[in-house]
Amino acid sequence: MSKKILLDIIGLLLIILVMVIGYKLSPLLLPHSDVTFLPDPACDLQRQACSVKLADGAQVELSMGTRPVPMVKPFVVNLRVAGFKPSRVEVDFAGVDMNMGLIRPELVLNGDAVYSAEASLPVCITGQMDWQVTVLIERANERLAIPFRLSSAGHN
Numbered sequence: 431m432s433k434k435i436l437l438d439i440i441g442l443l444l445i446i447l448v449m450v451i452g453y454k455l456s457p458l459l460l461p462h463s464d465v466t467f468l469p470d471p472a473c474d475l476q477r478q479a480c481s482v483k484l485a486d487g488a489q490v491e492l493s494m495g496t497r498p499v500p501m502v503k504p505f506v507v508n509l510r511v512a513g514f515k516p517s518r519v520e521v522d523f524a525g526v527d528m529n530m531g532l533i534r535p536e537l538v539l540n541g542d543a544v545y546s547a548e549a550s551l552p553v554c555i556t557g558q559m560d561w562q563v564t565v566l567i568e569r570a571n572e573r574l575a576i577p578f579r580l581s582s583a584g585h586n
Contacts, residue, residue, distance in 0.1 A: 475563065475580040482576050488513030492565055492578055501553040501582055509537055509545040509565060518568040519545045526560040558582060
């Protein structure tokens with residue numbers, strides 16, 4: 431075989447390898463969910479806990495341990511569940527208008543049906559940031575994605 435053909439084969443194999451790795455890691459960045467909810471625009475995580483009632487009657491309530499939620503300083507995220515026991519709970523913080531990187535702490539059982547984790551959000555140079563806060567829950571044979579909204583406007 432000529433050197434050019436060998437280099438072409440190696441290049442092709444590297445591209446395939448990158449594609450396979452990307453495919454395998456994609457659930458970390460864009461997790462699959464079986465059930466997705468619409469956020470309640472009336473609920474303000476800066477002022478109160480927000481809750482969602484699931485189709486089977488179970489309930490999920492998200493609250494921030496510090497209000498207003500501080501930027502660049504650690505704060506506690508709490509999730510209270512009623513009517514089921516999740517096998518895994520994460521909270522994904524994603525900038526609505528700007529990519530602020532991957533911020534997805536895994537919450538651990540901290541008491542009777544309360545899951546907690548510490549998180550820290552970066553500050554936006556504009557001083558205002560809208561966040562999509564998505565609770566990712568694995569239970570039984572399904573994955574739930576429950577979105578909430580959080581605005582850091584005027585809360586620095």
